[in-house]
Amino acid sequence: GAGVSQSPSNKVTEKGKDVELRCDPISGHTALYWYRQRLGQGLEFLIYFQGNSAPDKSGLPSDRFSAERTGESVSTLTIQRTQQEDSAVYLCASSLGRASYEQYFGPGTRLTVT
Amino acid sequence: DQQVKQNSPSLSVQEGRISILNCDYTNSMFDYFLWYKKYPAEGPTFLISISSIKDKNEDGRFTVFLNKSAKHLSLHIVPSQPGDSAVYFCAARDGGGSNYKLTFGKGTLLTVNP
Numbered sequence: 215g216a217g218v219s220q221s222p223s224n225k226v227t228e229k230g231k232d233v234e235l236r237c238d239p240i241s242g243h244t245a246l247y248w249y250r251q252r253l254g255q256g257l258e259f260l261i262y263f264q265g266n267s268a269p270d271k272s273g274l275p276s277d278r279f280s281a282e283r284t285g286e287s288v289s290t291l292t293i294q295r296t297q298q299e300d301s302a303v304y305l306c307a308s309s310l311g312r313a314s315y316e317q318y319f320g321p322g323t324r325l326t327v328t
Numbered sequence: 329d330q331q332v333k334q335n336s337p338s339l340s341v342q343e344g345r346i347s348i349l350n351c352d353y354t355n356s357m358f359d360y361f362l363w364y365k366k367y368p369a370e371g372p373t374f375l376i377s378i379s380s381i382k383d384k385n386e387d388g389r390f391t392v393f394l395n396k397s398a399k400h401l402s403l404h405i406v407p408s409q410p411g412d413s414a415v416y417f418c419a420a421r422d423g424g425g426s427n428y429k430l431t432f433g434k435g436t437l438l439t440v441n442p
Contacts, residue, residue, distance in 0.1 A: 218371065245428060256332070256417065256432035257372070264428070273429075305371055309428075315360055315421060317430065319371030 216240065218320035220306050226326045227296055235291045235323045239308030246289050247317060248281055249305040257305060263289060264311070296327045331355045332420050334433035342441055347405040349436050351418030354399065359423030362430065363392060363403050366415045375416075376403070380423075408440045 219238045227233050239246050248260040259273040263283040274280070278296075283289040293300055303324050307317040333352045341347045351361075359380040364372035378385040378392045378401065385392050391404045405412055415437050419430040 247428075249432075254434065256334075256434040257419075257430075259429050259431075262428055270428075307371070315362065315377060316374045319364075319373065321369065321371050 218306055218308055218318055220304075220320040220323050222323060223321065224324045224326075226328060229298060229327055230295055232292065232294045233296055233325060235293075235304050235325070237289045237291070237306030237320060239287065239289070239306070240318055242310070243308035243318070244286050244311050245309045245317075246283055247307045247309075248289070248291050249307065250275075250302045251305060251322075252302045260291070260304075293325075296325075298327045301325055301327045330433075331358075332418055332431050332433040334416075334418055334436050336436050337434070338437040338439070340439045340441060341408050343410055344407045347403075347408045347412065347438055347440065349403040349405075349416050349418075349438065351401045351403075351433055352399060353401075353420055355420070355422060355431075356399070357422050357424035358420040358431075360421040361392070361394060361401050362419045362421075363390075364417040364419060364432075366417065366435070372417055405438075408438075410440045410442050413438055413440050 221236045244265045246263045249257040261281045262270040278294045281291045303322040305322045307319045309317045362377040363375040365375045366372040376387050376390045378394050394401045415435040417435045418433040
């Protein structure tokens with residue numbers, strides 16, 4: 215079956231512009247996660263969605279970052295007024311549910327802020 | 329403060345030999361550990377995991393060992409194959425907190441030479 219997909223695969227934007235990243239999780243997966251990987255670093259948790267529960271936004275680095283999810287499907291991560299330090303690979307993952315340890319990752323979106 | 333540490337950024341081994349990737353952690357509340365493998369331009373893929381109630385888990389050529397007293401785990405790949413060349417991430421789940429967040433190390437780049 216189809217895995218987690220993300221779009222765009224690459225995004226180059228100018229400092230100060232807004233960007234929107236999209237994630238399509240695996241069908242039937244109720245949990246969805248966003249991570250960020252900066253160059254030479256590990257994966258940094260950003261936000262978690264589980265069904266209709268309130269999302270855990272504790273990993274969002276600033277109020278310029280926000281994310282939404284439509285039901286148990288598509289999610290968008292929005293970064294407003296992008297800064298150069300936002301340059302990273304943004305990874306989305308999904309899992310069957312809260313108690314599922316195994317997360318399935320998409321290929322990521324490489325964001326470059328010039 | 330890094331709670332999951334992979335102190336070797338890279339490792340090079342000969343095909344057919346054993347690869348040993350190491351991971352140290354500081355949070356005693358971590359109760360489940362996972363290894364992910366990542367090829368360039370792809371998202372991480374789940375490889376193998378271990379619960380804190382065990383000290384070893386084996387799956388084919390891959391074995392993970394957990395030493396709770398030392399807060400150390402390792403991934404053994406025997407025999408190593410060129411296709412194993414990738415970045416390997418160690419991840420851990422906090423059983424005492426939000427049971428869906430994974431904390432990742434920075435990764436170790438494994439190169440298996442033919």
